[in-house]
Amino acid sequence: MDNFKAHLNKFITVTDEEYISIFSFFEVLKVKKKQSLMLEGEICRNMYFVVEGCLRKYFINEKGVEHTTQFAIENWWITDTFAYERQLQTDFNIQSVEKSTILMIDFKNQELLLEKHPVMEKYFRIIYQRAYAASERKLRYLAEYSREELYVHFSTLYPWFIQRIPQYLIASFLGFTPEYLSEIKAKLRS
16 A cells, blocks of 8 residues: 555655554445445445546436546545534545545544644645535536536646546536437547
8 A cells, every 4th residue: 555655745745654653543445346435324434535437426417317527546545525524424425436446544543633733734635625626617618618528627737537437427427317428429530
């Protein structure tokens, strides 16, 4: 799990000894493709850090249609932040898109981690600030861009997603039907 240490050291400085202690607060999980980690209606007890693979967060609307709200690939975090911070029932599901290796921490252990290693407060503050900024950007793009512009922007900014993630999930994330995404891609090719 050296890449987690390298990731931490991008934002804070931890010694090898500190890292061993920090790492002890996490559980390593190996998950299969399409394995559920969190289901709507459950108390959101965990945060997940992707070491390898890809996870997604989604909800199912009243018509039974899935809407993906977030992806997490290597070195990204994912949870239902609102429900996690308050230890409430979640309105979301988290599922692996690929076979993945993840680090999991529950709320109680995170609080203990922050007590023992105050430098992790700074780390999580930076992570939350970046996540909030990304959410603001996504809202602006959804409001300003046409659907075609939205897809072009997304595929330019995140080309690795286009290659790794099934098209129906990308369509779900961008608020399209898979058929509409196919039409956009066909139009762009011609």
